[in-house]
Amino acid sequence: xxxxxxxxxxxxxxxxxxxxxxxxxxxxxxxxxxxxxxxxxxxxxxxxxxxxxxxxxxxxxxxxxxxxxxxxxxxxxxxxxxxxxxxxxxxxxxxxxxxxxxxxxxxxxxxxxxxxxxxxxxxxxxxxxxxxxxxxxxxxxxxxxxxxxxxxxxxxxxxxxxxxxxxxxxxxxxxxxxxxxxxxxxxxxxxxxxxxxxxxxxxxxxxxxxxxxxxxxxxxxxxxxxxxxxxxxxxxxxxxxxxxxxxxxxxxxxxxxxxxxxxxxxxxxxxxxxxxxxxxxxxxxxxxxxxxxxxxxxxxxxxxxxxxxxxxxxxxxxxxxxxxxxxxxxxxxxxxxxxxxxxxxxxxxxxxxxxxxxxxxxxxxx
Amino acid sequence: xxxxxxxxxxxxxxxxxxxxxxxxxxxxxxxxxxxxxxxxxxxxxxxxxxxxxxxxxxxxxxxxxxxxxxxxxxxxxxxxxxxxxxxxxxxxxxxxxxxxxxxxxxxxxxxxxxxxxxxxxxxxxxxxxxxxxxxxxxxxxxxxxxxxxxxxxxxxxxxxxxxxxxxxxxxxxxxxxxxxxxxxxxxxxxxxxxxxxxxxxxxxxxxxxxxxxxxxxxxxxxxxxxxxxxxxxxxxxxxxxxxxxxxxxxxxxxxxxxxxxxxxxxxxxxxxxxxxxxxxxxxxxxxxxxxxxxxxxxxxxxxxxxxxxxxxxxxxxxxxxxxxxxxxxxxxxxxxxxxxxxxxxxxxxxxxxxxxxxxxxxxxxxxxxxxx
Numbered sequence: 001x002x003x004x005x006x007x008x009x010x011x012x013x014x015x016x017x018x019x020x021x022x023x024x025x026x027x028x029x030x031x032x033x034x035x036x037x038x039x040x041x042x043x044x045x046x047x048x049x050x051x052x053x054x055x056x057x058x059x060x061x062x063x064x065x066x067x068x069x070x071x072x073x074x075x076x077x078x079x080x081x082x083x084x085x086x087x088x089x090x091x092x093x094x095x096x097x098x099x100x101x102x103x104x105x106x107x108x109x110x111x112x113x114x115x116x117x118x119x120x121x122x123x124x125x126x127x128x129x130x131x132x133x134x135x136x137x138x139x140x141x142x143x144x145x146x147x148x149x150x151x152x153x154x155x156x157x158x159x160x161x162x163x164x165x166x167x168x169x170x171x172x173x174x175x176x177x178x179x180x181x182x183x184x185x186x187x188x189x190x191x192x193x194x195x196x197x198x199x200x201x202x203x204x205x206x207x208x209x210x211x212x213x214x215x216x217x218x219x220x221x222x223x224x225x226x227x228x229x230x231x232x233x234x235x236x237x238x239x240x241x242x243x244x245x246x247x248x249x250x251x252x253x254x255x256x257x258x259x260x261x262x263x264x265x266x267x268x269x270x271x272x273x274x275x276x277x278x279x280x281x282x283x284x285x286x287x288x289x290x291x292x293x294x295x296x297x298x299x300x301x302x303x304x305x306x307x308x309x310x311x312x313x314x315x316x317x318x319x320x321x322x323x324x325x326x327x328x329x330x331x332x333x334x335x336x337x338x339x340x341x342x343x344x345x346x347x348x349x350x351x352x353x354x355x356x357x358x359x360x361x362x363x364x365x366x
Numbered sequence: 367x368x369x370x371x372x373x374x375x376x377x378x379x380x381x382x383x384x385x386x387x388x389x390x391x392x393x394x395x396x397x398x399x400x401x402x403x404x405x406x407x408x409x410x411x412x413x414x415x416x417x418x419x420x421x422x423x424x425x426x427x428x429x430x431x432x433x434x435x436x437x438x439x440x441x442x443x444x445x446x447x448x449x450x451x452x453x454x455x456x457x458x459x460x461x462x463x464x465x466x467x468x469x470x471x472x473x474x475x476x477x478x479x480x481x482x483x484x485x486x487x488x489x490x491x492x493x494x495x496x497x498x499x500x501x502x503x504x505x506x507x508x509x510x511x512x513x514x515x516x517x518x519x520x521x522x523x524x525x526x527x528x529x530x531x532x533x534x535x536x537x538x539x540x541x542x543x544x545x546x547x548x549x550x551x552x553x554x555x556x557x558x559x560x561x562x563x564x565x566x567x568x569x570x571x572x573x574x575x576x577x578x579x580x581x582x583x584x585x586x587x588x589x590x591x592x593x594x595x596x597x598x599x600x601x602x603x604x605x606x607x608x609x610x611x612x613x614x615x616x617x618x619x620x621x622x623x624x625x626x627x628x629x630x631x632x633x634x635x636x637x638x639x640x641x642x643x644x645x646x647x648x649x650x651x652x653x654x655x656x657x658x659x660x661x662x663x664x665x666x667x668x669x670x671x672x673x674x675x676x677x678x679x680x681x682x683x684x685x686x687x688x689x690x691x692x693x694x695x696x697x698x699x700x701x702x703x704x705x706x707x708x709x710x711x712x713x714x715x716x717x718x719x720x721x722x723x724x725x726x727x728x729x730x731x732x733x734x735x736x737x738x
Contacts, residue, residue, distance in 0.1 A: 114484045254488075266487065
């Protein structure tokens with residue numbers, strides 16, 4: 001948030017920033033949601049969802065390419081005029097806010113069930129807020145470095161999950177496409193919120209140092225996320241019976257409960273504790289871009305102070321009201337729908353007019 | 367000033383961090399290692415818990431309690447009234463389920479807490495006890511370690527020798543809910559002054575107790591279900607080599623080095639057909655009759671195949687008669703004949719009684735031991 005020195009992201013930081021945002025709470029519950037919609041064919045839905053996310057990301061890049069030095073919040077007033085633009089920024093702030101509240105709420109909810117059953121939610125949020133402030137006050141390049149670091153630090157996690165392959169029942173996956181394509185398509189719709197995170201390219205693109213790799217980078221981020229999702233989903237589908245998997249709220253964690261070492265009995269607890277790092281790479285970018293957008297509206301106010309106030313309000317909100325598990329489900333659903341608009345519909349709608357505008361502008365020059 | 371505030375903040379945060387609010391000291395706990403559920407003659411549910419005692423003054427190694435309660439959690443609350451520490455269920459190694467209890471049609475619902483409460487482990491072994499669970503919990507053999515630990519080891523090693531199955535709570539959940547398989551559990555019994563592994567308990571599609579499969583049939587069942595896991599040893603009586611008037615039996619013992627099961631599934635004439643080609647690589651460890659192996663090893667292979675085939679046929683017949691499918695043929699039906707499976711999936715065990723199951727063992731002798 002320091003404007004005097006333009007902060008820059010390397011290509012890797014840019015990839016991991018987006019990938020980190022994509023891999024979050026979705027991983028824990030996705031196998032169940034896919035199984036509910038499409039049975040054990042859910043992994044095909046994932047491929048479709050991943051394809052859609054790549055297309056949407058490329059559209060975003062193609063739009064942002066025209067204005068390489070501006071983020072979406074700077075562009076909106078240019079396109080829509082001062083007041084409508086401001087209203088649009090408010091919508092973006094609300095979207096980012098919805099995303100961080102959903103992810104934080106879910107994180108607290110899961111922690112309260114799995115590890116800290118007696119600890120009140122606001123205390124967990126309070127502990128979460130401290131590193132958030134430390135990282136975010138320095139700006140986007142530190143956030144990028146953080147996401148990259150966490151990626152390396154959590155590389156062992158898919159390996160631990162793979163241990164459950166020894167109990168896999170590959171028969172569960174057969175027959176492929178058992179009920180036709182209808183359920184698979186409806187399953188693909190559910191993957192929308194898991195892939196959300198690529199829409200942050202609206203913000204991150206101008207900060208990217210080497211813009212040549214913007215499209216390649218976002219495809220890499222999406223592909224890597226897709227691989228993570230596929231890995232988890234297929235492991236869960238082969239480990240659990242198709243009749244059973246829909247009974248678990250977080251099949252991925254139950255999967256880990258079955259692993260037992262002589263020296264470590266509860267792998268799931270350790271895994272979930274480390275998974276907080278992964279969740280933080282989802283939460284931090286959304287918090288950052290909430291403040292980034294709000295500082296464009298309230299230009300006179302120091303962004304760091306805004307961040308401080310925001311984080312204190314966050315703790316206060318959880319102190320006043322801890323969301324119930326139904327609230328969390330509704331929030332996730334709402335975010336999923338908002339993401340469908342912001343991540344998929346908006347790029348689709350604006351890329352057409354922008355392309356036409358630029359074509360006619362070019363024509364006039366000649 | 368700023369440094370002061372920072373230090374103050376740091377202290378504040380670290381005090382929050384010390385285990386947050388869920389801290390329990392080990393000294394204050396009673397760790398449950400074994401839990402049991404039984405049904406008495408009046409159809410009341412009885413819960414039993416056994417915990418180790420870590421005290422020099424106590425003479426016994428573990429404490430056991432039994433209470434009448436409606437749910438598992440209620441039983442724990444009642445137990446907290448009597449035991450020294452706070453009861454912790456996170457380390458339960460074995461669940462002992464009374465045979466009477468397993469005949470109760472809704473018994474599985476009583477285990478809900480194991481799967482719902484994230485702090486409970488799902489790696490506990492699920493065991494059927496033939497008799498009153500009460501007598502097992504108050505059984506204190508002098509030559510054995512704490513009963514919970516003894517049972518854990520007993521079941522693990524018996525499972526390694528393929529005498530019985532080791533079904534964890536997580537496996538049981540899968541087997542109960544999976545429509546294409548019926549659950550199997552370890553069965554134990556107290557015989558005089560020892561606890562003995564009896565074999566594998568077959569449960570019906572709905573989960574109620576059906577019958578016991580004793581070794582060596584239990585070993586065959588496991589071979590078909592999982593292939594080779596752990597050590598598999600078997601003995602066969604080959605009637606052709608029986609010498610008249612002699613006490614010694616014409617037995618041959620083998621160890622199995624490798625097993626692969628290839629299952630073909632089809633649907634014809636209104637029923638399912640399963641053909642299992644089981645390739646076994648074996649080694650002979652014991653032979654009680656004279657035989658020229660070099661000339662006749664092919665014949666020996668045939669004879670062992672025949673014995674295996676007969677035992678398998680008996681086992682399959684037993685399972686079909688009692689309407690159980692512990693082999694998971696239903697899963698094969700789902701994978702390869704989905705359209706037909708969809709029609710019968712809710713009544714799979716009934717459909718399975720009609721199915722034709724062929725097991726074709728193909729034995730190949732890889733080793734003959736040190737002597738000829």
